[in-house]
Amino acid sequence: MSVNPDKEYEQLRVSGLHAFYGESHILHGIDLVVNRGELVTLLGRNGAGRSTTLKAIMNMVGRRTGSIMINGEETMSCAPHHIARLGVGYCPEHRGIFSSLSVQENLTLPPVVRSGGMSLEEIYTMFPNLYERRTSQGTKLSGGEQQMLAMARILRTGANMLLLDEITEGLAPVIVEKLGEVLVALKEKGLTIVLVEQNFHFAAPLADRHYVVEHGQIVEEIGAHELTEKQSVLNGYLGV
């Protein structure tokens, strides 16, 4: 995979994004920018609107207003399957492993959207457990293995921007560590990553920047180098 990291290239620009589920107004004007090759986190409390932001980018919420530019292209009127084809890989919070598909079927389900994705061999090298269990039913895997599968699945497609929702949630420390290694490797490959994360200690050493989301708005932007000086502000927002 050879994507040249270009910190000036805006891969994602979200401006004034509002989102609604039925009558409830979830996002109240999200503004954020993610450059190519950056790893950016969305931090915040449960219900702040972080997962909804990812879903809104994928056009998976009820109604949206505002603007979402991917690679400089306005996507507000795009159907979800067109958004994936712009090179966006989405890993949902519930992991979305299909129980009626085997591990390998799960892995090969998402169509390749760009050239340069990982081959099945590369993926099995990165996640040996998945190879051993490739004929098992997808949901028979352990939670950690399912999370690996959910990640591996979008690496095959060649997506160069990953939207990852709570990938460490409920997993054993050794699995979380492995996921951290995977993210480092992906960053080195030049992938752009937007990470919704509860586990700040996991996200802090990996991320270039952090956005703090509260009540459906971005309330703070913190660069990796400002973390120490803004720690108390952050703690206030996260309630830790």
Added chain:
Amino acid sequence: MSMIFGVPAAVLSGQLLIGVINGAFYALLSLGLAVIFGLLKIINFAHGAMYMLGAMATVIMFDALGINYWVALFVAPVLVGIVGMVIEYFFLRRIAGQDHIYSLLLTFGIALMIQGVLTNIYGVSGLRYSMPDVFKGGVNLGFMFLPYYRAWVIVAALVVCFGTWFMIEKTKLGSYLRAGTEDSQLMQGFGINVPLLVSLTYGFGVMLAAFAGVLAAPIYSVTPVMGSHILIVVFAVVVIGGMGSIGGAIITGILMGIIEGLTKTFYPPASSAVIFLVMVVVLMIRPSGLFGKEA
């Protein structure tokens, strides 16, 4: 003459044959319903009308254009499949995600309209369709006489059922369908054109019904209301097998045909009720159906 449980063997095997044939039709129809319910989550009350359209199209195409049975076997399902996709695109799509009752009422209404229009034109007395010459006659198996056409119906239905099962359970396209049945939104998020998949699935499901209709044309009375009679039984079959189970729909269809046939032999008055009796028992013991996943 040899007797089995006090019934002549020839009578028993004759009823069994009729049972297997009816079962083949139940299997084809409930399979289509299961495929449609799986992905679209709609209860397709227009299914009987699509079966009827397949049979009517076969007869009408022969009378008007001289199109023979073999061509009709392919053309009629394709035409009905297109009708289905048009219905999906213009009507069903608009109520996707709503309560089941809306799609049930809508498809029921569509079925009534199609039936009504055709009844106005052709009446309900039944159209005549003679089977192809190659199927005239039959073979004596010693214990029973097997008409060639009946044998063909069983083989054709089994081949199509097995082919459908194989396509859904073992192929890449089938994995899209299975995954879409579980979480179609995420599928679309992966870049799969789910609206197209939904149209094709509905089209394919009603094609199966139309295929059954073509098979039925030479042996059953072809009338605009033929679909509404069989549909109720087929829904009972689907409930017994478990909504959305592909293999379950096929096996249950054939099984129920056989049970119906046996009942006709041993206690004829119960033959039209026995499937519903089985349905009641299954619903009490296993509410999700014989092959359905426990909720």
